[in-house]
Amino acid sequence: MTMTSELVAQHGLTADEYQRIVEALGREPTLTELGIFSVMWSEHCSYKSSRVHLKTLPTTGTRVLQGPGENAGAVDIGDGLAAVFKIESHNHPSFIEPYQGAATGVGGIIRDIFTMGARPIALLNSLRFGSLEEPLVRRTMGGVVAGIAGYGNSIGIPTVGGEIGFDESYTGNPLVNVFCLGTSKASEIIKAVASGAGNPVYYVGAKTGRDGIHGATMASAEFDDKSAEKRPAVQVGDPFMEKLLLEACLEVMRTDALVGIQDMGAAGLTSSSCEMASRGGAGVEIDVSFVPQRESGMTPYEIMLSESQERMLLVAKRGREAEVERIFEKWDLHAVRIGEVTTDGRLRVRNRGEVVADIPSKALTDDAPRYSRPTAEPAYLKDAQQLDLASLGRPPATRAVFRQLLAAPEIASKRWVYRQYDHMVRTNTLVLPGMGAGVVRIKDTSRALALSVDCNGRFVYLDPFLGAQHAVAEAARNVACAGGQPIGATNCLNFGNPEKPDVMWQFVRAVEGMGVACRALDVPITGGNVSLYNETDGRPVLPTPVVGVVGLIEDARNVGRRTFQAGGDVVVLLGESRAELGGSEYLKIVHGLVRGVPPALDLTREAALQRLLVDGIAAGVIRSAHDCAEGGFAITLSECCFDTGLGATVDIAAVAAPAVSFGDVATLFGESASRVVVSVAPAAVSDLLARAAAAGVPAAQIGTVGGNRIRITIDGRVALDESVADAEAIWSGALERYFERTRAIA
Amino acid sequence: MKFAVVVFPGSNCDHDAHYATEHVLGQQAELIWHKDTSLRGADAVILPGGFAHGDYLRTGAIARFSPIMQEVKRFADAGGPVLGICNGFQVLLEAGMLPGAMLRNANLHFHCEHVYVKVEQTDTPFTRACSTVRPLRIPVAHGEGNYYAEPDALERIEKNRQVIFRYVDAAGQATPAANPNGSLNNIAGICNDGRNVIGLMPHPERACELAVGSADGLVLFESAVKAVSEGAFAISR
Numbered sequence: 001m002t003m004t005s006e007l008v009a010q011h012g013l014t015a016d017e018y019q020r021i022v023e024a025l026g027r028e029p030t031l032t033e034l035g036i037f038s039v040m041w042s043e044h045c046s047y048k049s050s051r052v053h054l055k056t057l058p059t060t061g062t063r064v065l066q067g068p069g070e071n072a073g074a075v076d077i078g079d080g081l082a083a084v085f086k087i088e089s090h091n092h093p094s095f096i097e098p099y100q101g102a103a104t105g106v107g108g109i110i111r112d113i114f115t116m117g118a119r120p121i122a123l124l125n126s127l128r129f130g131s132l133e134e135p136l137v138r139r140t141m142g143g144v145v146a147g148i149a150g151y152g153n154s155i156g157i158p159t160v161g162g163e164i165g166f167d168e169s170y171t172g173n174p175l176v177n178v179f180c181l182g183t184s185k186a187s188e189i190i191k192a193v194a195s196g197a198g199n200p201v202y203y204v205g206a207k208t209g210r211d212g213i214h215g216a217t218m219a220s221a222e223f224d225d226k227s228a229e230k231r232p233a234v235q236v237g238d239p240f241m242e243k244l245l246l247e248a249c250l251e252v253m254r255t256d257a258l259v260g261i262q263d264m265g266a267a268g269l270t271s272s273s274c275e276m277a278s279r280g281g282a283g284v285e286i287d288v289s290f291v292p293q294r295e296s297g298m299t300p301y302e303i304m305l306s307e308s309q310e311r312m313l314l315v316a317k318r319g320r321e322a323e324v325e326r327i328f329e330k331w332d333l334h335a336v337r338i339g340e341v342t343t344d345g346r347l348r349v350r351n352r353g354e355v356v357a358d359i360p361s362k363a364l365t366d367d368a369p370r371y372s373r374p375t376a377e378p379a380y381l382k383d384a385q386q387l388d389l390a391s392l393g394r395p396p397a398t399r400a401v402f403r404q405l406l407a408a409p410e411i412a413s414k415r416w417v418y419r420q421y422d423h424m425v426r427t428n429t430l431v432l433p434g435m436g437a438g439v440v441r442i443k444d445t446s447r448a449l450a451l452s453v454d455c456n457g458r459f460v461y462l463d464p465f466l467g468a469q470h471a472v473a474e475a476a477r478n479v480a481c482a483g484g485q486p487i488g489a490t491n492c493l494n495f496g497n498p499e500k501p502d503v504m505w506q507f508v509r510a511v512e513g514m515g516v517a518c519r520a521l522d523v524p525i526t527g528g529n530v531s532l533y534n535e536t537d538g539r540p541v542l543p544t545p546v547v548g549v550v551g552l553i554e555d556a557r558n559v560g561r562r563t564f565q566a567g568g569d570v571v572v573l574l575g576e577s578r579a580e581l582g583g584s585e586y587l588k589i590v591h592g593l594v595r596g597v598p599p600a601l602d603l604t605r606e607a608a609l610q611r612l613l614v615d616g617i618a619a620g621v622i623r624s625a626h627d628c629a630e631g632g633f634a635i636t637l638s639e640c641c642f643d644t645g646l647g648a649t650v651d652i653a654a655v656a657a658p659a660v661s662f663g664d665v666a667t668l669f670g671e672s673a674s675r676v677v678v679s680v681a682p683a684a685v686s687d688l689l690a691r692a693a694a695a696g697v698p699a700a701q702i703g704t705v706g707g708n709r710i711r712i713t714i715d716g717r718v719a720l721d722e723s724v725a726d727a728e729a730i731w732s733g734a735l736e737r738y739f740e741r742t743r744a745i746a
Numbered sequence: 747m748k749f750a751v752v753v754f755p756g757s758n759c760d761h762d763a764h765y766a767t768e769h770v771l772g773q774q775a776e777l778i779w780h781k782d783t784s785l786r787g788a789d790a791v792i793l794p795g796g797f798a799h800g801d802y803l804r805t806g807a808i809a810r811f812s813p814i815m816q817e818v819k820r821f822a823d824a825g826g827p828v829l830g831i832c833n834g835f836q837v838l839l840e841a842g843m844l845p846g847a848m849l850r851n852a853n854l855h856f857h858c859e860h861v862y863v864k865v866e867q868t869d870t871p872f873t874r875a876c877s878t879v880r881p882l883r884i885p886v887a888h889g890e891g892n893y894y895a896e897p898d899a900l901e902r903i904e905k906n907r908q909v910i911f912r913y914v915d916a917a918g919q920a921t922p923a924a925n926p927n928g929s930l931n932n933i934a935g936i937c938n939d940g941r942n943v944i945g946l947m948p949h950p951e952r953a954c955e956l957a958v959g960s961a962d963g964l965v966l967f968e969s970a971v972k973a974v975s976e977g978a979f980a981i982s983r
Contacts, residue, residue: 150856427762
């Protein structure tokens, strides 16, 4: 077969890249080889645009057991145990087919975790959609939520938290990022390596079909109106098969008959075989005719590129084959020997003996192209950072704004969503979902883990460097509010087309900001995922570098709570409030604006605040803690009251606003960072204030818990006075109403 | 006493039931693989939640063909206490060991939340230590828990006092708003004619410690211990 430039282009490869293939092979590639190169050198698998920048992130630390490069990262959580975790995107498939796209995203990240020898114990997700006013968006979101539920609930891993954001830029390109965490003995983490010449290579799990061929390439291209035609590239998930694989693999791992294992995720058999070989410094030879196939007449090209779900590739020790096969038989799975490990460092693929691909593994992995793509500050930026409050006229009445914000999908209760997720299975969930961090205990120890995923895409859009710092700071702050010491992080970087210099600029600045914040807060990034080309018809999504943070709670009996615990407790506001409305939910919801500069962030003070929270909760001084985020102080205080019926009466100081008429708005709804509303018993107030002073964290005693109203005065003047029940009714029903409306129409 | 917790491929609350009975309650508990043919001398059997055999065909439909189910039937026929939780309840329905059937939840969504259930009868091995006054706060987590029975069957179930658990509000009233899935008569759990086989959709094993939100479910397992120690529902071996 002759290679034409058209065929090369169809595989998403440039002419330059094709030349590199010819050089690596010393000859023209076969069609199968071209397919293999195209998926391995796709953005999705090779990180070719991002890798040089990701290298700048901090990835080591005293607790890091496994940094980037394996299926997932791992940190030491004491008691000889490791927390194994990662976040991954399934954005593109979830737009094309929301249910299966999201479901297989969950399946993929779960495999990444148990492949490391860890039993998955918690899932979180970070989702972005367009405006819920659009029926298409409601359908997409409904499908994504049902897909996450359908897979996670079935397999029996609780979804304990997450976050959802809304912006028009996500209308044709939702973001579906799924985080999974598992635990294992620190000494028993399994690597995805192939080594030991002559060791057998096994295929186990679902049969290979034609689904998902070129999924990795699809995830590396922008969407246009032809995208609907790509539906066959979305895979179909089978959580039952995955549950069997999970249990069987963990059982095999308890023997020492295993050398290495990797799931067949993006780029399927191709990536799993060459990546394992490359990591082990070995080669792998397989014969595709032994691969169990669901359809007849599949070519080696199709078998190598299929992304059928729930498949694993593993290398066993020679002589231990029977042991491995017996365990899979118990679970009604068939481990099929498809090849063996070699010493020549090549991925050699045969079809009934005939060689159809013969490639140095390193050419597909370590030696894949890397680009330092050109960057340019986006044209929108200078203007978007200008915010003239005076030009907005007089702000609406405080109460109207408050109610409008409570009903905004971004702020409103996500109960309609998390009620569809099984969040209690495995009986470890110490804090039910709702907001902030999810908390799971580690059975047989005294510890628990607090988990949070976060990113404010508006902040990143308005200042990628600062916005990414906020993403790290807020995810870590959420964990600290639950009493968890942040010990490790994972990231999922969702951006537009990196070939556009302004998008690449956003990416580079965000990675720089993330590195700065991770260093300042001492949370190394142990792995993650990059999702580029999130665009529809040339319009990129808000740059959304989602950060997942794992926090360690030393004593599971001392978990920080979001809500006020008792009437008579004293409310203290930690942190400093300034007139900061740039990028706020207020501007977006009330004025339809994404403008201004994001709130300032002092990372030294943020670190001090988080230490204060962790120590204060562990000491039993702080009875509840909830950080100020979207909607500012007024919304945060209200959220402390919801689910309890307890009200609060507080008096806060006015902030000096540039436009005088916006004073109350900025005081109540400004989103100054590093602020937390905490409650303490009256007798503990002086203790908390002393701790705050010692930490250099501003702290103000602002009022008391009690009554059934949310009453906020500013310098003694009533600024907001609302019944908890009324506010909670608006907040708790807002999201549900969008979907009830959908059903009424249907 | 000893609980047997049956593990079907796809069971996912098996470890939770084992943990509740062994670790929290302090009794013996053993996981029994579905291909086994012996309950190994257990005094009570739990069919746990999950999605046995992938819930293919219908929820619980294939599990009844698992080899262990012959033994579970024999155990039940001999008067032994059997508790089916969630998917375990669905398996018992499909196996014909309990009357009625499950439909998808009325709102078609999976539903996970704490609900209140009232214990209506205490003459079963899993409710012997319960109060019929104070409702239990226990989570549900299912997509198909909408209990259905033909009108005459429903009448018979009610008349024979086979409704053991009913969804209620915090005040104990069986209102439509308290019904999470559309079940007929707010039915959350029932027993067989012999009153030794019980199925319920809520998850008592998830409500055995205050740390995880409620300890109200523990009394079901304590009831079994009480029943066995008092010699009630002892199987005739």
